[in-house]
Amino acid sequence: MKSIIWFLLFFFCFTCLTAQNDKIDLKIFGHLQYNLNDIDNTNSSYFSLGEQDFFITSTFTDRISFLGETVVKYDNSTSSKFAPSIERAQLKYDYYKNHSLIIGKIHTPVNYWNDVYHHGRLFFPVIERPLSFSYYIPVHTLGARLQGQNLGDLNFGYDLMVGNGISMSDIGGQTTDLSYLASVYIQPWDDSRFGISYFNDKMTENGAGVHSGHSSAISNYEGSVDFKLFCMSAAYFGEKIEFLSELTHNRTNTDSLGVSTNYSGFAYLGWRINGNNKTPYILFDYLNISDKELHSIPTLIQKMGVGYKYDISHKVNVKFQLERILKGEDHFFHDAPGKHQSNFQIQFSYGL
Numbered sequence: 001m002k003s004i005i006w007f008l009l010f011f012f013c014f015t016c017l018t019a020q021n022d023k024i025d026l027k028i029f030g031h032l033q034y035n036l037n038d039i040d041n042t043n044s045s046y047f048s049l050g051e052q053d054f055f056i057t058s059t060f061t062d063r064i065s066f067l068g069e070t071v072v073k074y075d076n077s078t079s080s081k082f083a084p085s086i087e088r089a090q091l092k093y094d095y096y097k098n099h100s101l102i103i104g105k106i107h108t109p110v111n112y113w114n115d116v117y118h119h120g121r122l123f124f125p126v127i128e129r130p131l132s133f134s135y136y137i138p139v140h141t142l143g144a145r146l147q148g149q150n151l152g153d154l155n156f157g158y159d160l161m162v163g164n165g166i167s168m169s170d171i172g173g174q175t176t177d178l179s180y181l182a183s184v185y186i187q188p189w190d191d192s193r194f195g196i197s198y199f200n201d202k203m204t205e206n207g208a209g210v211h212s213g214h215s216s217a218i219s220n221y222e223g224s225v226d227f228k229l230f231c232m233s234a235a236y237f238g239e240k241i242e243f244l245s246e247l248t249h250n251r252t253n254t255d256s257l258g259v260s261t262n263y264s265g266f267a268y269l270g271w272r273i274n275g276n277n278k279t280p281y282i283l284f285d286y287l288n289i290s291d292k293e294l295h296s297i298p299t300l301i302q303k304m305g306v307g308y309k310y311d312i313s314h315k316v317n318v319k320f321q322l323e324r325i326l327k328g329e330d331h332f333f334h335d336a337p338g339k340h341q342s343n344f345q346i347q348f349s350y351g352l
Contacts, residue, residue, distance in 0.1 A: 023060075029053040029120030031349040033127075038342040049082075050347075053119040063094045071119050085210075086170070087119055087140065102145040105170060105211060108138045109145070109159040109183050110197045111246050112233035113266075122349040125242060125279075126307060127321045130266035131287040135296045136229065136250050138166050138199060139213025141179060155187035157195075165201040166227065169209035177202045185233070192236045199229040206254075206295055214296070221294035226253040242270035242279065252295050260292040270309070277311040283323075301327040319347045 031050035037043065056068040068089050075083035090104030109115040113130065114137065117123055133139060143163020151157065161181040164172070178201075185195025203225040208215035230249040236242070250262040263286075270281035285303040289296060305323030312318065325341040 024056065024058045027055045028352040029055060029118075029122055029350070031121040031347055033348070034346040036344040040340060050121060051119050053087075055118065055120065065092045066090070067092070069118055073119075098149045098151060100147045100149075102147055103143070105140055105142045106145055106161070106163075108141040108181060108199070109161070110137060110181065110199050110229065111231040111248070112193055112195065112235045112244065113246055114139060115159075115183075116235075120349070120351055121347060122315070122317060122351045124349075125237075125244060125268050125270060125281065125309070126283050126305070127319050127345050127347045130246055130264065131285050131301055131303065132246075132248050132264035132266070134214055135217045135264075135287065135289060135299070136214060136227075136262065137248070138179065138201070138229070140211040141181070142168075142170055142211060143178070150187075157185045157187070159183040159197075164209070164211070165203055166212045167201075167203040167205060167207040167209060168211075170211050175204040177204060189236070191238050193233065194235075195233045197229075197231045199227075199231075201227040203227060203295075217296045219294055219297055221254070221256070223254055223256060223294070225295045227295060228252070239276060240272050242268070242272065242281070244268040250289075252293060254294045257292040257294055260290040260294070262287075262289045262293060264288070279309040279311075281307050281309065283307065299327065301325065315351045317349050319345075319349070321345045321347070 030052040033048045033050055035048060036045045051071050051073040054070045056066075058066045060066065069087040070084055071087050072082055072084050074081055077083070086105065088105050088107060090102050090106050093101045095101055107114050107118070121127070141161060141163035143161055145159060145161040148156070148158045159181065162178050165175070165177055165179040168175070179199065181197060181199045183195060183197035185193055187193050206218070206221045206223060206225045208218045228251045232247045234243070234245045244267070246264075246266040248264045252260045252262075254260075265284075265286045267284045268281060270279045272279050283303070283305045285301075287299065287301045289299050291298045303323055303325045305321055307319055307321035309317055309319045321344070323343050323345075325343070327341070
């Protein structure tokens, strides 16, 4: 209750500032969803309220700006099952041409998806994030980031970042080991981006602070973990064709079981038709986490789906998605006692 009251006060203050200061921009994103699931011939049907995202930007000077993102989302520990969460709070200083210093809580720029999309489902090409985000992608990092954008003929970009590790929280941790990231990409054509990244974190004790984004899938192992993540992304969102591919190679090392190698691959292909506001699409998502993995939970999941997105306007869209999930032993899907699942989902997304 206290967190909700503080959030409402925070939101009220920013609303008042927005009304008096044209340099502050407040946007609100959210989504509603209907789910029809078949899990080993056991059916369920329900509506769900998705994340409600309060997105704030402000310009202090020609060189200094602020971005804040606070989301009210599902939280099983509260009586209402919802609670506010600070997802991003970052200051950006453009110190030289297209080079910037960013400090604060940031979406870790490990791949295209996490660097480009925020929590507003309005901009997602499909209904949900790739499977890897629930298991080992470090969604958020609290730290400092050097960024360069649109450099040279190939629109080269880079990110160098140091920050709190996966096991730390937004207020610190009991270790001196920080996480490190290096990422580069090019944009040779309009609406394209091709990039690679490397993320390294040495966790003294296994765990996932709230800011990491994948705390639900952490194993019970409490020892140290040497965590390395390699990502490759290829994206093109043109007037007719949309394509996104995310590949990851995760390698962890523990004193108990040694080296574990994990893989994931996500692919999306869409075709915009009839005035570019209707997009049928297909998707494939694959996740393979080794039996020797101790940071997260070993699993094998394959998801295939078809969908249709209709942009009612640039502020409202609806997605229809039919998907089939084949999985091995997986304790993250607590409501799925079997190995096969079929889902039909309708998602209504909006931005104000």
